[in-house]
Amino acid sequence: MRMENKMANVYLTGAGPGDVELMTLKAARVVKEADVLIYDRLANPEILDMAQEHCEMIYVGKQDGRHPVPQDEINEIIYQSSLKYDNVVRLKGGDPFVFGRGGEEAIYLFERDVKFEIIPGITSSVSVPAYAGIPVTHRGITTSFRVVTGHETPDKKISQVEWQTFLNDETIVFLMGFHNIGLITRKLIKLGKDKDYPCAVISRGSTPEQQVLVSTLENIAKESKGMPTPAIIVVGEVVRLREKLKWFK
Secondary structure, three states: OOOOOOOOEEEEEEOEOOOHHHOOHHHHHHHHHOOEEEEOOOOOHHHHOOOOOOOEEEEOOOEOOEOOOOHHHHHHHHHHHHHHOOEEEEEEOEOOOOOOOHHHHHHHHHOOOOOEEEEOOOOHHHHHHHHOOOOOOEOOOEOOEEEEEOOOOOOOOOOOOOHHHOOOOOEEEEEOOHHHHHHHHHHHHHHOOOOOOEEEEEEOOOOOOOEEEEEEOOOHHHHOOOOOOOEEEEEOHHHHHHHHHOOOO
């Protein structure tokens, strides 16, 4: 409970991609010290078991466009918790600043004079392909990669995604886009990507339930149908390296 005259500590914390051992030491420490844990669907349940017995648990998960707790309400829950408790942990899958809306939550706290700290997490955009044996960069293949939200549909009239720039051999990692995979792949082909260009879907990466499907832009949507979420999409020549680099079973 909140101690008199003590400023609240709110930790916007990345839980990593799924494997509990990929949490940072700092993230594990604040979870163990938390008075309240405000957590997402993507946080490994084993992490919750680290918390103290008296720790209040508040679930604010989102799934495939269904947001039972809207973001503005999540912001307010964090703020109200900061008035009540000393150690508030907002636990988010991956990294709070990589499509985690951690920036919005931090700004909400800043505007209310609440002390906060960001604890980065290992982002799924790099770690999940690594667990699938797919490096996002590789000498002689590509020297860069980009991480793109797949939540925004490609047919949106005014888009923040610069689709016309996706025609080089840069690796593209789509997060939160599995429900739009058909739209995404058709958009890339329409822009000029070869229909046989390699891509992969990685489901529940870095966990014992991990599934990896390697296919082409033309066929990946059909072949990946029914794979469980969360899932990410990787588009690039580096996908071909999986045959030599796959290690996690």
